[in-house]
Amino acid sequence: MTLDEFVSLSAALTGYPVSTLQPVPDTQQIAATLFAELNLASNNIPAAQLDELTQVWNSISATPPPDLPAAVQEKIIENLAITRLAQNIIYLWFFGTWYDLSKNPNSFTSPNIDHVVSPLAYTNGLVWGEMGAHPMGYSVGQYGYWANVPTLPQIN
Amino acid sequence: MDNSTKQYDVVIVGGGWAGSALAYRLASANKRVLVLEAGIAIDGLITNPDENQLVTGNRAEFMNDFFMAMAKTPESPYVQNYNAPRPAVLDIQPIPPFTQDNPVQLPAGAPPPATIDCADPKASIDKGYFIQRGPVPFGSTYERRGGGTSWHWLGTSLRMLPNDFKLKTVYNQAVDWPISYEDLSDYYDQAEFEIGVSADVDEQQIHGITFSEGYVYPMAKIPATILDNTMDAGLAGKTFDGSSLKVTGTPAGRNGVPNQMKNGEFYDNGRRQCQGNTNCTPICPIQAKYDATVTMAKALMTGNVEIIYQAVATNIMLDMTTMEVNGVVYKTYETTGGPCTGTFTATGTKYIIAAHAIEAAKLLLMSNTQIPAGIANYSGQVGKNLMDHPMYLGWGLMPKPVYPFRGPLSTSGIEGTRDGTFRSERASFRIEIGNEGWNWPGGAPYNQVIDMVSPMPPDQSGTPTVGIFGTALRQSIQSNFTRQFRIGFLIEQLPDADNCYIVPSKTCFDNLGVPRPEIYYDFDVYTMEGFKAAAAATDFIFDTLGVENNTGVPVGNGGVFEYEGVKYYAQGAGHVMGTHRMGFTRDDSVTDANMKSWDHDNLYIVGCGSMPTTATSNPTLTMTALAFKAADAILQSID
Numbered sequence: 081m082t083l084d085e086f087v088s089l090s091a092a093l094t095g096y097p098v099s100t101l102q103p104v105p106d107t108q109q110i111a112a113t114l115f116a117e118l119n120l121a122s123n124n125i126p127a128a129q130l131d132e133l134t135q136v137w138n139s140i141s142a143t144p145p146p147d148l149p150a151a152v153q154e155k156i157i158e159n160l161a162i163t164r165l166a167q168n169i170i171y172l173w174f175f176g177t178w179y180d181l182s183k184n185p186n187s188f189t190s191p192n193i194d195h196v197v198s199p200l201a202y203t204n205g206l207v208w209g210e211m212g213a214h215p216m217g218y219s220v221g222q223y224g225y226w227a228n229v230p231t232l233p234q235i236n
Numbered sequence: 237m238d239n240s241t242k243q244y245d246v247v248i249v250g251g252g253w254a255g256s257a258l259a260y261r262l263a264s265a266n267k268r269v270l271v272l273e274a275g276i277a278i279d280g281l282i283t284n285p286d287e288n289q290l291v292t293g294n295r296a297e298f299m300n301d302f303f304m305a306m307a308k309t310p311e312s313p314y315v316q317n318y319n320a321p322r323p324a325v326l327d328i329q330p331i332p333p334f335t336q337d338n339p340v341q342l343p344a345g346a347p348p349p350a351t352i353d354c355a356d357p358k359a360s361i362d363k364g365y366f367i368q369r370g371p372v373p374f375g376s377t378y379e380r381r382g383g384g385t386s387w388h389w390l391g392t393s394l395r396m397l398p399n400d401f402k403l404k405t406v407y408n409q410a411v412d413w414p415i416s417y418e419d420l421s422d423y424y425d426q427a428e429f430e431i432g433v434s435a436d437v438d439e440q441q442i443h444g445i446t447f448s449e450g451y452v453y454p455m456a457k458i459p460a461t462i463l464d465n466t467m468d469a470g471l472a473g474k475t476f477d478g479s480s481l482k483v484t485g486t487p488a489g490r491n492g493v494p495n496q497m498k499n500g501e502f503y504d505n506g507r508r509q510c511q512g513n514t515n516c517t518p519i520c521p522i523q524a525k526y527d528a529t530v531t532m533a534k535a536l537m538t539g540n541v542e543i544i545y546q547a548v549a550t551n552i553m554l555d556m557t558t559m560e561v562n563g564v565v566y567k568t569y570e571t572t573g574g575p576c577t578g579t580f581t582a583t584g585t586k587y588i589i590a591a592h593a594i595e596a597a598k599l600l601l602m603s604n605t606q607i608p609a610g611i612a613n614y615s616g617q618v619g620k621n622l623m624d625h626p627m628y629l630g631w632g633l634m635p636k637p638v639y640p641f642r643g644p645l646s647t648s649g650i651e652g653t654r655d656g657t658f659r660s661e662r663a664s665f666r667i668e669i670g671n672e673g674w675n676w677p678g679g680a681p682y683n684q685v686i687d688m689v690s691p692m693p694p695d696q697s698g699t700p701t702v703g704i705f706g707t708a709l710r711q712s713i714q715s716n717f718t719r720q721f722r723i724g725f726l727i728e729q730l731p732d733a734d735n736c737y738i739v740p741s742k743t744c745f746d747n748l749g750v751p752r753p754e755i756y757y758d759f760d761v762y763t764m765e766g767f768k769a770a771a772a773a774t775d776f777i778f779d780t781l782g783v784e785n786n787t788g789v790p791v792g793n794g795g796v797f798e799y800e801g802v803k804y805y806a807q808g809a810g811h812v813m814g815t816h817r818m819g820f821t822r823d824d825s826v827t828d829a830n831m832k833s834w835d836h837d838n839l840y841i842v843g844c845g846s847m848p849t850t851a852t853s854n855p856t857l858t859m860t861a862l863a864f865k866a867a868d869a870i871l872q873s874i875d
Contacts, residue, residue: 092705092706093705093706094705094706094709094710095705095706095707095708095709095710096710149706149707152705152706153705157702157703157705158702160702163702164690166705167689167690167703170689170705170709171685171686171689174685174713175681175682175685177306177682184690184692185686185690186682186683186686186687186690186692194306195304195306196303196304196305196306198303198304199299199300199303199304202303202304203303207681207685207713207717208641208681210710210713210714210717211639211640211641211681211713211714211717211718212639212642212714212718213514213639213640213641213642213717214513214514214641214642216308216513216514216515216641216672216675217299217302217303217308217513217514217515217519217521218303218513218521219511219512219513219514220511221511221512221642222511223492223493223509223510223511223512224459224512225512225642225643226459226461226462226512226639226642226643226644226647226671227459227460227461227462227465227643229462229637229639230639230642232714232718233710235707235710235711235714236707
């Protein structure tokens with residue numbers, strides 16, 4: 081998988097446009113940082129699984145936008161051979177976290193290789209902005225902002 | 237470092253909350269003060285450049301560790317120190333042979349459960365510093381480093397109620413404090429100034445709390461969140477068990493908008509305003525929230541204070557003729573996992589034990605080379621009466637968005653439930669409103685997003701099944717997380733010398749060879765009735781507000797117990813109290829009302845351990861007031 085393939089696939093999985101995931105200029109390099117996790121040997125990603133996810137994505141990535149979610153649903157999400165890896169890409173973007181592929185991500189089974197990718201990956205996690213908030217421990221608000229109703233990001 | 241040759245007016249054990257306040261007060265009165273801190277130094281708070289103290293910490297490093305932690309617990313920014321270890325919430329588990337599904341009350345006289353393998357101190361401490369004997373695990377934790385547990389306190393700075401001081405007189409429960417609200421009122425003023433508390437006087441005048449003429453808090457009340465206002469509107473005029481459910485702002489040690497004080501000046505402590513990082517616990521990224529390093533910095537600026545870090549007090553020595561303390565023996569180390577590098581003795585005119593409630597009691601009991609029962613222990617009460625505000629959590633989804641994960645962790649609460657005639661029968665509580673969604677009970681946002689993306693089969697076994705993604709996931713996150721909220725009940729606990737206590741372990745030691753705390757802990761009927769009432773109050777409040785009630789098994793479920801066939805999951809509040817209580821006589825308490833040992837004229841023991849009952853307020857503000865009271869008594873006794 082290339083970085084470009086990773087970003088376009090990530091857009092389909094997260095529901096965010098490529099321009100959000102990889103803005104120009106890309107000062108934070110979050111896409112590249114997260115993409116590196118797919119090539120990290122210690123993450124123990126079965127090569128066949130990553131290859132299949134890449135191939136499947138390339139086979140559907142040109143689908144017209146209105147039909148793309150259905151294609152992703154059928155070819156990736158419902159494909160048990162690769163859905164878990166696709167889920168991890170969602171977690172990378174929403175949390176900045178990599179979950180051990182060999183276990184249920186909600187379990188604390190130990191030892192495991194769950195880890196936060198980097199402080200920047202954490203503070204750029206999409207889940208916080210999605211709910212109109214900020215990463216816990218990383219607010220850019222002014223005193224008293226919490227008394228006001230936030231604007232949630234538009235979902236297209 | 238060897239300070240054996242120096243003589244100080246006061247030697248303080250502990251560079252945390254009470255120790256910093258005491259050091260500042262005493263040094264400001266030109267007393268020479270030595271502070272022994274067991275943990276590592278904080279950058280910028282060092283007086284003795286010493287090649288033996290290589291390890292320091294600072295906020296930026298702590299933030300980095302917090303960001304990188306998978307489980308963002310109160311301990312997550314702060315690495316374990318095997319030479320001055322501390323407990324961690326992840327280690328709180330049901331105590332064998334009991335399990336989460338099989339909580340059993342330990343019968344009286346039964347042998348203690350399962351021995352703990354602690355032959356290798358580091359490996360054993362990694363599984364939990366406390367030797368938990370139960371039957372309920374003690375759920376609260378603390379920090380041992382410069383600044384102590386103030387690094388991860390919430391900031392709540394409520395005063396005690398007048399009736400909290402006289403539980404025996406008014407409700408025939410436990411004991412009275414040897415002081416009254418009136419005795420502490422001026423010290424509360426001083427404590428609120430030192431901490432920098434933001435609150436509104438009119439709103440805090442409840443249950444008989446009074447303020448001096450013209451008093452204003454240093455800063456105006458912190459603005460309420462959307463959740464606070466939603467609950468306030470929905471609960472207006474409602475009562476539970478005869479108590480008002482009115483929502484009020486919680487006094488907080490966080491910087492807000494300065495008030496013009498009685499003396500005409502605007503309050504200014506030089507630190508930033510709260511930015512609402514929603515992270516008071518485990519760490520405020522910008523020090524808008526007060527912590528004890530603020531006061532220790534001022535203490536050091538007097539030039540009258542020396543602080544030695546990585547100095548673990550191990551023995552309090554007595555002059556057996558006068559029965560006064562004549563030295564504190566301490567051990568030093570170079571690194572957090574390295575060996576002991578020396579044993580020294582600090583000497584002064586007066587001595588203050590201002591370690592954490594559990595560590596202070598441990599030190600007093602460990603110091604048994606001259607008196608077998610330990611120091612200051614004629615009453616036998618040292619280490620006894622261990623108490624907390626065990627917490628009941630209720631959580632659910634509001635019918636409309638309330639936008640959690642914004643603002644300080646908690647800005648409002650319900651205080652009407654803190655006092656009433658029911659205290660003759662059951663524990664009272666205050667209700668804290670949380671601004672962090674289901675983060676505490678439910679591991680939010682992680683666990684719920686995972687449930688959306690990688691849902692488990694209904695029986696929770698096997699591998700995750702097909703979840704949602706893309707637009708549907710985003711919609712689901714917006715819908716769910718903007719409506720999440722939780723409330724927490726801080727439940728009163730009575731002193732129970734027989735069932736709740738800490739002793740130094742005879743078999744388990746830390747890396748320096750210092751005994752680890754062995755803890756016996758349980759809830760009595762009074763407190764369990766408080767839990768029952770808390771659950772009923774949750775149902776009532778949620779019904780009133782139209783909340784979808786999701787209260788169930790919280791992620792931290794080690795504090796499970798069963799009462800009248802119902803399981804409850806107690807959480808620690810971090811309010812560790814009672815282990816060196818003050819009182820009226822030498823027979824039933826460790827210190828007098830000035831926190832001076834009944835047994836040793838030049839020894840003071842100061843901290844939340846001084847509190848005879850838990851009261852109904854988070855104890856930190858009261859601890860500060862008590863520290864200032866003790867400082868005044870010490871100064872009077874020296875002059």
